[in-house]
Amino acid sequence: MKRFLSKVAVYIVAVVSLTLFINGIYVNKRVSSNVYDYVPADIEICNLGSSHAEHGFYYKDLEDEYTCFNFALGAQMLSYDYRILFHYQDHLKAGGVVIVDISYFAPWGYPETKSDSFESKNRRYYTILPPSLIKNFDLYTYMLESRIPSLNAGMLNVLEILLSKKQPLTDIPKSYPEVEDTVDRSTLKDDVRDSCERHIFTSKRNEDGELFLNEEEVQALYDIVEICREHNVTPVFVTVPYLKEYTDEIQRRDEDFFEQFSSWINTVADETGVEYFDYSRDERFMYDYSLFYNGDHMNSAGARKFTDILFEEVIQQRIGDTAER
Amino acid sequence: MLFNSFAYMCFLPIVFVLYWALPHRYRCYLLLLASYYFYMSWNVRYVALIVFTTLISYVTALLIEKTDRERTRKLIAASAVLCCLLILFFFKYFNFMADTFSSLLSLFSITLHPITLNLLLPVGISFYTFQTLGYVIDVYRGRIKAERNIIVYATFVSFFPQLVAGPIERSTDLLPQIRAQHRFNEQKAIDGLKLMLWGYYKKLLIADHLSVYVDTVYGNLSGYKGFDLLLAIFFFTIQIYCDFSGYSDIAIGTAGLLDIDLMANFRSPYFASSIKEFWSRWHISLSTWFRDYLYIPLGGNRCGKARHYFNLIFTFLVSGLWHGAGLTFILWGAVHGLAQVFEIMLGNRLERIRKNPAGVWLCRAAVFAFCNVTWVFFRAQSFADALYVFRYAFEGIRNLKSFLISAMMTKDTLILLLSYVLILAVHDCMDLLQEKTGRAFTGNKVLRWTGYVLLGLMILFGAQKGVAAEFVYFQF
Numbered sequence: 001m002k003r004f005l006s007k008v009a010v011y012i013v014a015v016v017s018l019t020l021f022i023n024g025i026y027v028n029k030r031v032s033s034n035v036y037d038y039v040p041a042d043i044e045i046c047n048l049g050s051s052h053a054e055h056g057f058y059y060k061d062l063e064d065e066y067t068c069f070n071f072a073l074g075a076q077m078l079s080y081d082y083r084i085l086f087h088y089q090d091h092l093k094a095g096g097v098v099i100v101d102i103s104y105f106a107p108w109g110y111p112e113t114k115s116d117s118f119e120s121k122n123r124r125y126y127t128i129l130p131p132s133l134i135k136n137f138d139l140y141t142y143m144l145e146s147r148i149p150s151l152n153a154g155m156l157n158v159l160e161i162l163l164s165k166k167q168p169l170t171d172i173p174k175s176y177p178e179v180e181d182t183v184d185r186s187t188l189k190d191d192v193r194d195s196c197e198r199h200i201f202t203s204k205r206n207e208d209g210e211l212f213l214n215e216e217e218v219q220a221l222y223d224i225v226e227i228c229r230e231h232n233v234t235p236v237f238v239t240v241p242y243l244k245e246y247t248d249e250i251q252r253r254d255e256d257f258f259e260q261f262s263s264w265i266n267t268v269a270d271e272t273g274v275e276y277f278d279y280s281r282d283e284r285f286m287y288d289y290s291l292f293y294n295g296d297h298m299n300s301a302g303a304r305k306f307t308d309i310l311f312e313e314v315i316q317q318r319i320g321d322t323a324e325r
Numbered sequence: 326m327l328f329n330s331f332a333y334m335c336f337l338p339i340v341f342v343l344y345w346a347l348p349h350r351y352r353c354y355l356l357l358l359a360s361y362y363f364y365m366s367w368n369v370r371y372v373a374l375i376v377f378t379t380l381i382s383y384v385t386a387l388l389i390e391k392t393d394r395e396r397t398r399k400l401i402a403a404s405a406v407l408c409c410l411l412i413l414f415f416f417k418y419f420n421f422m423a424d425t426f427s428s429l430l431s432l433f434s435i436t437l438h439p440i441t442l443n444l445l446l447p448v449g450i451s452f453y454t455f456q457t458l459g460y461v462i463d464v465y466r467g468r469i470k471a472e473r474n475i476i477v478y479a480t481f482v483s484f485f486p487q488l489v490a491g492p493i494e495r496s497t498d499l500l501p502q503i504r505a506q507h508r509f510n511e512q513k514a515i516d517g518l519k520l521m522l523w524g525y526y527k528k529l530l531i532a533d534h535l536s537v538y539v540d541t542v543y544g545n546l547s548g549y550k551g552f553d554l555l556l557a558i559f560f561f562t563i564q565i566y567c568d569f570s571g572y573s574d575i576a577i578g579t580a581g582l583l584d585i586d587l588m589a590n591f592r593s594p595y596f597a598s599s600i601k602e603f604w605s606r607w608h609i610s611l612s613t614w615f616r617d618y619l620y621i622p623l624g625g626n627r628c629g630k631a632r633h634y635f636n637l638i639f640t641f642l643v644s645g646l647w648h649g650a651g652l653t654f655i656l657w658g659a660v661h662g663l664a665q666v667f668e669i670m671l672g673n674r675l676e677r678i679r680k681n682p683a684g685v686w687l688c689r690a691a692v693f694a695f696c697n698v699t700w701v702f703f704r705a706q707s708f709a710d711a712l713y714v715f716r717y718a719f720e721g722i723r724n725l726k727s728f729l730i731s732a733m734m735t736k737d738t739l740i741l742l743l744s745y746v747l748i749l750a751v752h753d754c755m756d757l758l759q760e761k762t763g764r765a766f767t768g769n770k771v772l773r774w775t776g777y778v779l780l781g782l783m784i785l786f787g788a789q790k791g792v793a794a795e796f797v798y799f800q801f
């Protein structure tokens with residue numbers, strides 16, 4: 001038995017050592033495309049949020065003058081907005097502005113850890129956040145995603161990087177996506193129906209079909225405000241523009257939804273003293289299909305226009321409030 | 326708990342250490358506990374089914390042995406067989422039968438809304454049911470004495486390495502091994518680990534990667550034509566082999582760590598030079614089960630020609646039905662049965678071709694092509710889907726250069742996958758040569774160790790992480 005166990009141990013040590021060796025070369029040679037590896041210092045304008053914000057803010061026009069960053073990620077909940085802001089709080093510059101996107105689905109429903117898609121969605125935070133800030137942290141995923149990324153990269157990718165020379169970093173990846181597509185009107189109706197179902201029905205209501213608040217998400221909003229205040233940064237709550245079809249569908253399925261949503265966000269705004277700006281039914285956007293790639297997500301043209309408008313109407317007056325530029 | 330899951334990587338070493346640390350008399354309890362835990366990790370409730378099947382067969386076997394009257398013995402054996410088959414039927418075939426019956430009635434303009442059951446198929450039910458049936462029949466035939474120790478018997482039925490996807494063990498082989506006192510056998514344990522490593526290579530590196538492609542194509546057939554369909558046909562042929570034989574290898578290897586021998590389930594099946602030979606190399610534990618408990622009792626080949634042909638086709642029809650409750654599976658079985666009848670009809674002519682090496686390779690190519698075609702019935706959701714695949718698989722082949730471009734797969738990925746398959750082919754070819762010549766290709770120690778380490782690295786870097794993909798044969 002001893003001989004057997006020593007042989008197994010030798011084998012395991014050999015495989016593990018070689019794996020770590022290969023991983024070392026891989027990590028050293030690869031050029032990361034993870035925007036979170038390039039979060040700048042002294043951020044003056046940034047936003048949090050879900051895919052609505054990810055596709056809602058486009059900082060190209062502001063980048064020459066301000067340091068900007070888009071922290072939003074698809075299906076990101078407020079509780080992760082808070083965790084991200086907490087982790088990167090030292091990157092904020094006093095006097096800056098943090099835009100907190102408030103999507104319609106943000107405050108409602110069961111904890112996201114209960115949803116089927118949670119695990120796959122949660123994996124991305126292993127490369128963004130430290131273990132202490134990751135929900136349902138597990139060591140196996142951490143090792144794969146964060147410590148030995150070559151194991152997760154795919155054989156071809158690993159071979160390609162191992163066999164190539166190290167490429168110098170030419171362009172730092174942008175934190176905001178480039179989307180040129182415009183709305184496909186033939187599928188728009190189905191798309192908005194699916195989105196509404198996902199955003200305000202699935203897992204958002206109790207057995208009687210009533211919306212209920214998710215305490216964790218609501219609390220996260222208060223915590224975000226607190227971090228901003230600690231760093232002398234101005235938080236603003238914003239709901240980004242949507243197409244009319246999307247808001248109409250929500251109205252059709254639940255007449256009281258907007259009333260409940262407004263009542264909740266206005267209460268939070270009053271209690272925290274943070275201003276809320278609702279662009280969701282802004283006429284400059286809601287009828288213009290060329291600015292969206294589906295019912296509730298803008299394309300780059302829409303995001304650029306919206307960011308410029310928001311800068312003029314909201315950010316400009318608030319930036320530099322507490323510190324000199 | 327899947328063999329390719331992190332949970333199993335923790336479970337197996339714990340069982341291994343405890344098994345060898347415990348005195349002999351407690352090992353059986355450990356194996357039973359481990360096996361039930363292993364099964365309950367899928368669905369706690371379905372363990373009741375195994376317990377029920379175990380108790381029924383245990384008691385009836387004892388009753389058969391106690392009874393002297395042949396008629397009563399037969400009656401008891403038949404009741405046990407019927408009872409086990411009814412459970413299998415209820416969970417696996419009820420909906421299929423109800424739908425088929427309603428479709429038949431609709432041919433006569435009678436509308437019937439069949440009652441269907443919304444039941445989850447218990448994992449491995451076909452495997453442990455057949456193992457239990459084999460035991461009862463063996464006791465009835467007097468080939469083995471009824472097991473009196475319920476713990477030993479329950480371990481035989483639920484032995485975790487082969488519980489959910491075989492090999493379907495014979496009571497004459499496995500029961501004595503469970504009872505026996507084992508001493509740690511280093512060589513057997515090392516061979517077990519090597520086999521497991523090879524099984525993981527087949528499952529994680531080949532089957533799981535090919536399944537992504539195959540599932541995408543078969544999931545949306547109308548979106549694909551030509552080379553993509555052809556690739557899906559070929560890939561599924563390789564996928565199902567690697568998936569199932571990979572599972573068997575891991576199962577046999579695991580059992581080897583516990584000094585228990587399980588029967589070989591695959592022996593380079595795609596190098597068979599006849600359909601008959603294919604079935605002596607593919608899923609051997611099931612083929613021999615059908616041979617011993619169905620084909621031979623029906624009369625086998627020791628009867629008239631017509632009856633012989635009927636026996637063959639009937640056995641393969643049942644084999645098709647065993648694999649799945651669907652017409653496509655029955656058709657798949659029927660085609661294999663008919664092909665064997667055709668081979669018998671060819672008689673000496675086929676043997677003459679197989680006598681020279683070129684002829685053998687020609688036959689191998691033909692059998693491989695035949696397997697590719699028949700797996701389409703096995704994989705397709707419906708007969709119409711299978712026909713679609715055949716109809717459009719060669720569309721555009723006249724312009725070979727543009728035909729050979731996959732819409733789904735990059736050239737590099739295709740080359741990588743094919744190189745995995747090539748390693749498999751070389752391995753199987755070497756196995757075949759070893760089988761023919763009796764000489765093992767061992768190589769020197771350094772070369773072997775390098776090979777094992779490389780294989781381990783390939784699995785680590787190549788396997789998909791985070792998602793443990795189920796084995797195809799679990800659904801049977």
